[in-house]
Amino acid sequence: MGNPHLLVHEKEDTVGVVVVEELKAGTDMLCVVTHDNSSFNLQSKMDVPIGHKIALVDIKAGDTIWKYGQDIGKAIADIKQGEHVHVHNVKTKRW
Template identity: 75%
Template sequence: MTVPHLLVHEKKDNVGVVVVENLKAGTKMLCVVTHDNSSFELEVHDDVPIGHKVALCDIGSGETAIKYGEDIGKFVADAKKGGHVHVHNLKTKRW
């Protein structure tokens, strides 16, 4: 059994959450979609800490981040597929 690097909650999500320590740029991650237990591979392009997000596709500034199948915020900078998603490129829409 292989341990996943990234969890994605719903098929329509455009970000997933890193679930391993010390994820390094260039790693080919095993990504698991928890909704249906399907999986896919994705190369991460940055070092990403556990609990932070990774873009599952290229996402432009102004677009909505989807996690748990829900809107969790707005991108304030572009995020490339496999790139780190955190406070430098994603903000809440609450304020």
């Protein structure tokens, strides 16, 4: 296994975190699940900065976003698998 492009904490998570600089659209990403060290591949649909999230599955507006096995907010727009997940399409449920 090479160096991962994306880290996922729990198998139930719906997003992973980019861990490489300058991830480009069309990249066949190596994704590693840190909980059990399993891996899978996923294609990035957008350029995504390091530290930002990518959808692991299609997410519908209103769906809960899961990261670290925790509810981190809700989608405010539909997000396709492989797309950038950030403040433009996710909102916290706290406010």
